[in-house]
Amino acid sequence: MAAYLIADVDVHNTAAFEEYRRDVPATEARYGGRYLGRGGATKVLEGDWEPHRLVIIEFPDMQSLMAWYESPEYARLKAIREGCASTRIIALEGVLPSN
Template sequence: MAAYLIADVDVTDAATFDEYKREVPATEARHGGRYLARGGATQVLEGDWDPHRLVIVEFPDMGALTAWYDSPEYERLKEIRFRSARTRIIAIEGMPPGSR
């Protein structure tokens, strides 16, 4: 069952964050990740929320998502992200096929 990484990214150092943006897609792809949304326009429809740069990445399953997030190749990029942005990240499991 697919799993989704949802991140709200508040970039504080754009030059440093550019390095992260250049390198992270290949690491996600190696774990089956693909972007569904990446920094596009947002519109709050309800609630008290001021999203920044929203990103949604689909992975084949939660195991692939967490394997990517905990991987040595992503560990270095996390450090770059920690220095250049404030983020909130969640992982959510998708619905089983046919249950929609």
């Protein structure tokens, strides 16, 4: 069952964030991740939410998502991101429709 990483990234240092933005897609792809949305325009339809840079990545399953998130190759990039941005991230397991 697919799993989705959803992140709201508030970048404080654009120059430092560039290395993360450039290098992270290759690490995700190794675990079957693919972007569904990345940094596009947003429009809040309900609620009190001010998104910054939203990212949605689909993985084959939660195990693949967590393997990527906890991987050594992502650890280096995660440290870069944490130094130049504030981020809220959730992992969402997809739900199959019931018949």
